[in-house]
Amino acid sequence: MxxxxxxxxxxxxxxxxxxxxxxxxxxxxxxxxxxxxxxxxxxxxxxxxxxxxxxxxxxxxxxxxxxxxxxxxxxxxxxxxxxxxxxxxxxxxxxxxxxxxxxxxxxxxxxxxxxxxxxxxxxxxxxxxxxxxxxxxxxxxxxxxxxxxxxxxxxxxxxxxxxxxxxxxxxxxxxxxxxxxxxxxxxxxxxxxxxxxxxxxxxxxGDKKIEIFDADKLKNCLNQLYPGMKERAKHLTEFGTPVLVQMINSRGKLCTRNNQKEQFDKAYMISGEYIKEHHKKKNIACHGCPVACGKLVDVPYGTYTGTNVKMPEYETIYSIGSMLENSDVVSIYNANTVCDEMGMDTISFGVTLAFLTECVEKGLIKNSDLEIPLHFGKWNHLAEIAEYAAYQKGLLGKLLAMGSRRLSEYIDGESYKYLYEIKGLEIAGHSARGLRQMSLGYATATRGGSHHDTRPTYYPNDPEVDPGFTHQPEYSFNSQNNTAIGDSLVICRFIHERSFGTQINETLAEALSYVTGWDITKQELVEIGERIYTLERLINVSRGIDRQSDVLPYRVMNEPIPDGPSKGWMCTNEDLQKMLDEYYRLRGWDKNGIPTKETLKRLKIY
Ligand code: SF4
CATH class of the missing domain: 3.60.9.10 (Aldehyde ferredoxin oxidoreductase, N-terminal domain)
Structure with a gap:
């Protein structure tokens, strides 16, 4: 084979x-x-x-x-x-x-x-x-x-x-x-x-080699895609993913202060441009990658003073930067390295910490009970707080280690209003209320608040080009199928999107046929994407997931973005329910979000 x-x-x-x-x-x-x-x-x-x-x-x-x-x-x-x-x-x-x-x-x-x-x-x-x-x-x-x-x-x-x-x-x-x-x-x-x-x-x-059906044709296909891919990836090569910080902030969609607002006045201090100018040492890459979106950075102070550490990704800069109103990028380097060394997801850690900090701010938890007091904008001890979570040390560590949904159940009261998670997974750094496609995308993501099911797209905030909600069910359907295919081939998302595009297409099918020898079409790939996504849904359905679970956080559905270029944007429950009806229809799931027998048969799942 x-x-x-x-x-x-x-x-x-x-x-x-x-x-x-x-x-x-x-x-x-x-x-x-x-x-x-x-x-x-x-x-x-x-x-x-x-x-x-x-x-x-x-x-x-x-x-x-x-x-x-x-x-x-x-x-x-x-x-x-x-x-x-x-x-x-x-x-x-x-x-x-x-x-x-x-x-x-x-x-x-x-x-x-x-x-x-x-x-x-x-x-x-x-x-x-x-x-x-x-x-x-x-x-x-x-x-x-x-x-x-x-x-x-x-x-x-x-x-x-x-x-x-x-x-x-x-x-x-x-x-x-x-x-x-x-x-x-x-x-x-x-x-x-x-x-x-x-x-x-x-x-x-290991030293085993895999046989490729037609390596020459594959190389030829890739050679044609290479210049376009390199051009589209040039900002990743120069700055890495933190290049997104200023772009997203300028559109008023950078979740800040536990998503109480979506613009951060100190965004430049945690941006790719700032990091490149002050701390970037060199590019680093995954095996054989010509884009090299990773960077090593100097750490001038804190736990890792004097060393070079991996630059935090955009998602980390969002979760332990803007979500905490933290403009001290070096504190982010240190805490990110603690998370990597301890093996801890920076998105869930940061968003849980932002949630806990808002609960302190709202008087639901007392700072005097915590080993390190929490205040938005003051994060000298961020790396230490990450260690508290990793070791489940003290009350602070135990609370953080729960993740935000369990923590909200523990705190109770009105704390659910400050949550930023879906199905228990803390939401990534692409706004659930500021990006039309991400509202439905997150609500239906099989893993919860992930930006790697439906992919974010940043349109200008011009009402003429505001995509609205009407086309989002179809967008999510196609995007989720495409990401399921990319994650199965398996190919880095950045390169997948910059070489083969954001939708399943004939070029991707052609490349796969040169690797495997299969006479495979775009339509067959779409069906495989559907099959995988529906299978994931079935696993979740067997564990109690249905339409009631495909929801958005309270703030996303009830509190419009308070100011900035995206002022007023949100996704009401009514908007969401309309999109869910159409989305389930496209997927061949029933009104309750359960895949029908006909769909399972069509996708050869049974
Ligand atoms: S494979 Fe992807 S994540 Fe890794 S260096 Fe290349 S572009 Fe970056």
């Missing part, structure tokens, strides 16, 4: 058994890899009432036909599980070097089941899979653990590891993948699922 090894390894940490399951081309063509494989495996293996932190939960790491191959941005893999944060499906994409090295072992994916009796890690060296003792790694930061593992191995290794947050079952613990450009599988708390299994992570090493 071209583009695949055709093998998935299944490791049971309770019994110690290691099984290799072969898959055929029919399976590959139905689900592609990455996200699709993970959704199918979880659907087949995890029972509806499984507790996310129990040994019955399952974690899948999967590559796809683009991983580690010629397609730029094919440095990526995808992981998924049932989330302890949201109690539904969570899936997360990662880069760095881990996925490409995984693809050089004998396997396309790994399924982790059960629970070890003491700390372990899984070592894959080509076709040899071993469960190894991780006692000496437990309690180590991610970089310490990776460094120890590198010393223990003669061959070059790459790793996907948890840190203290995963070990301590913080509800938004992530998995950190090694590489020059370290990358987090950040969203949804797969780190805590691994922690509950006493699994420090996966170490891979």
């Amino acid at each position: 071209f583009g695949y090894h055709g093998k998935i390894v299944e490791v049971n940490l309770t019994t110690g058994s290691i099984n290799i399951n072969n898959f055929d081309e029919d399976f590959a063509r139905l689900y592609l890899g990455g996200n699709g494989f993970a959704a199918k495996i979880l659907y087949d293996t995890v029972k509806p009432h499984t507790e996310p932190l129990s040994e019955d939960n399952v974690v899948v790491f999967a590559t796809g036909p683009f991983t580690g191959g010629h397609v730029w941005g094919g440095s990526r893999g995808h992981c998924a599980s049932i989330s302890p944060l949201t109690n539904i499906l969570c899936d997360s994409n990662f880069g760095g070097n881990f996925a490409a090295m995984f693809k050089r072992t004998a396997f396309d994916a790994i399924v982790i089941k059960g629970k070890a009796s003491s700390p372990v890690y899984i070592h894959i060296d080509n076709e040899i899979v071993t469960i190894k003792d991780a006692t000496s790694l437990w309690g180590k930061t991610v970089s310490e653990a990776h460094s120890l593992l590198s010393k223990q191995n003669e061959k070059r290794i790459e790793s996907a590891l948890i840190g203290r947050a995963g070990e301590n079952l913080v509800r938004y613990a992530s998995v950190i993948c090694s590489g020059t450009r370290v990358s987090a599988a950040g969203r949804g708390c797969i780190g805590a699922v691994l922690g509950s299994k006493l699994c420090k992570g996966i170490v891979v090493s």
